[in-house]
Every structure is written in C-alpha cells, then in structure tokens.
Amino acid sequence: MAEFIALIPAAGSGSRMGEDIPKQYRPLVGKPMIYHALRTLCSVTRISTVCVVLAPDDTEWVRHDWxxxxxxxxxxxxxxxxxxxxxxxxxxxxRAANYAQDRDWILVHDAARPGLSTTLVEQLLDQLADDEVGGLLAVPLADTLKHMNDTGRVMRTESRKRLWQAQTPQMFRTKLLLEALEKAPTGITDDASAVEALGFSPKLVVGNAYNFKVTYPQDLKLAELILRERATTQN
Known part of the structure; x- marks a missing residue:
C-alpha cells in the first residue's frame, strides 16, 4: 500500500509581511504560524510522516516546542x-532516508495556510488515492477579473468561467512530482504547474475559503478569527 506523506516547504523569508522573522514563525493564536498546518496534517491518521523543509541557516525552529x-x-x-x-x-x-518510495503520495502544503482543516485533507485523500495523476485543493473564482495595461488602467475584463484558484495541499506520487520539479520551467509557482508541464492534467478537488494563504499583515486578523472560531467549535 502506498503511504501518504506531507511535505511543508518552510525555507522562505516572508518579506511581504514586513517582519524580522520568517513568516512561518509569525505568532498566530499563541503559536508560530506553521504550527497550525503541522497540527492538522499530523492529526490525519492516514498520513504517516510530515516532513518540514527548513533553510540551512534556520535558527528559529529550535526556539519553539514541537x-x-x-x-x-x-x-x-x-x-x-x-x-x-x-x-x-x-x-x-x-527518498535518501527511505521514508518515501516512488508510488507513495506526497501532499505538499504551504506553511502560510493555517486554515487547513482535517476535513479538507481527508476529502483530498479520498478523491485522489486511486487517481492516475493526482491533484490539488482549489476553489472556483468568484470575483470579476480585470486585465491591467502598462498605465495601471483596465485593458479588458477576463472571463472567470472555468477558472479556479489553486490551494494546497497538492498531492502527487513521489516519482512523478520529483521528475516534474526537476524538469520544470523557470518561474513555476506551484507543484501542479510542474506536473502540467509534463503533459498531465491534475484533478481539482473543491477546497474552501478558510484555506487561504497568509501573505500580507492584514491577512493575520482573518486567519486568527478562523482559528479561534474553530477552537471554540471543537471545544
């Protein structure tokens, strides 16, 4: 049986947050932001291992209790x-440590998406476990899209029909994902894009708005509200 393994890339600096510490360690409901993604992924029994990829010079991780x-x-x-x-x-x-084999599933998740729920993860596993390619959580676009010209004005309105906003986790087999990333064109922004570049079509699994990516300081308040509401519901 193939294993389910989560991988959180957490080597970024999070410069857009305007903080002295990397974004993944920014306090959120009394814990580092990455804690909330870790807690969700570790609580899913079907996930055997959660791998966290840190920067070689990371000194912040050891300051916290894991x-x-x-x-x-x-x-x-x-x-x-x-x-x-x-x-x-x-x-x-x-692979070198023998934690992942070619057919094992890798769920790559952003450390800056603290609103991920176990329900969404289970839904992803259920829908992709027997899929030939793999896929990702995503939500259909609801807002009107404007294409800007060089002067900062609207050039045209884009149709949002069949457009989805990608989220994470994005889930692919170890061998396929590694090959896709090693051959990926410069500038890809997610794992699904790399798989698409090989000619595959990842499956879209419906996520929700709570699983948004914290990018700017104002996003923290919304993330905190979501996490506090979830804690109240669970207690």
Missing part, C-alpha cells in the same frame, strides 16, 4: 532559494 509532533515529523535543513527547489530537495532527502 514535542507533541514527536514521532511523526521529520526535519530537513535543505531548503533552497525557491519553493520548487525546497520541495525538490525535501523529496530527495525523503
């Missing part, structure tokens, strides 16, 4: 200059 995840997480200080490079390096480390 004992509750002992036995399920693996830390690799092999992060690269880009997200794709960090995921690639993490995959190679997983």
């Amino acid at each position: 004992d509750e995840f002992t036995g399920k997480i693996r830390i690799f200080n092999c992060g690269g200059a880009t997200r794709a490079e960090s995921v690639t390096n993490g995959l190679k480390e997983l």
Whole structure:
C-alpha cells in the first residue's frame, strides 16, 4: 500500500509581511504560524510522516516546542532559494532516508495556510488515492477579473468561467512530482504547474475559503478569527 506523506516547504523569508522573522514563525493564536498546518496534517491518521523543509541557516525552529509532533515529523535543513527547489530537495532527502518510495503520495502544503482543516485533507485523500495523476485543493473564482495595461488602467475584463484558484495541499506520487520539479520551467509557482508541464492534467478537488494563504499583515486578523472560531467549535 502506498503511504501518504506531507511535505511543508518552510525555507522562505516572508518579506511581504514586513517582519524580522520568517513568516512561518509569525505568532498566530499563541503559536508560530506553521504550527497550525503541522497540527492538522499530523492529526490525519492516514498520513504517516510530515516532513518540514527548513533553510540551512534556520535558527528559529529550535526556539519553539514541537514535542507533541514527536514521532511523526521529520526535519530537513535543505531548503533552497525557491519553493520548487525546497520541495525538490525535501523529496530527495525523503527518498535518501527511505521514508518515501516512488508510488507513495506526497501532499505538499504551504506553511502560510493555517486554515487547513482535517476535513479538507481527508476529502483530498479520498478523491485522489486511486487517481492516475493526482491533484490539488482549489476553489472556483468568484470575483470579476480585470486585465491591467502598462498605465495601471483596465485593458479588458477576463472571463472567470472555468477558472479556479489553486490551494494546497497538492498531492502527487513521489516519482512523478520529483521528475516534474526537476524538469520544470523557470518561474513555476506551484507543484501542479510542474506536473502540467509534463503533459498531465491534475484533478481539482473543491477546497474552501478558510484555506487561504497568509501573505500580507492584514491577512493575520482573518486567519486568527478562523482559528479561534474553530477552537471554540471543537471545544
């Protein structure tokens, strides 16, 4: 049976947040932001291992207590200059350590998506476990899209029909994902794009708006509201 393995690339600096510490360590409901993604992924029983890829010079990780995840997480200080490079390096480390085989499923998740729920993860596993390619969580676009010209004015309105906003986790077999990333064109922004470049069509699995990516300081308040509401519901 193929294993399900989660991988969180967490080697970025998060410069758009305007903080002195990397974004993944920014406090959120009393914990580092990455904690919330870790907690969700580690609580899914079908996921055997959660791999965190840190920058080689990361000094912040050891400042926090991760004992509750002992036995399920693996830390690799092999992060690269880009997200794709960090995921690639993490995959190679997983294979070298014999944690991941060619047919095992890899769920790549952004550390800056703290609103991920176990329900969404289980839904992803259920819909993709027997899929030939793999896929990703995503949501249909609801907003009107404007194409801007060089002067900052609207050039045209784009149709949003059949357009989806990609989320994570994005889930592919180890061998396919590693090959896709190693051959990926410069500038890809997610794992699905790399797989698409090989000629495959990943499956879209409906996510939800709570699983958004924290990018700017104002996003933190919304993320905190979501996490506090979830904690209240669970208690």
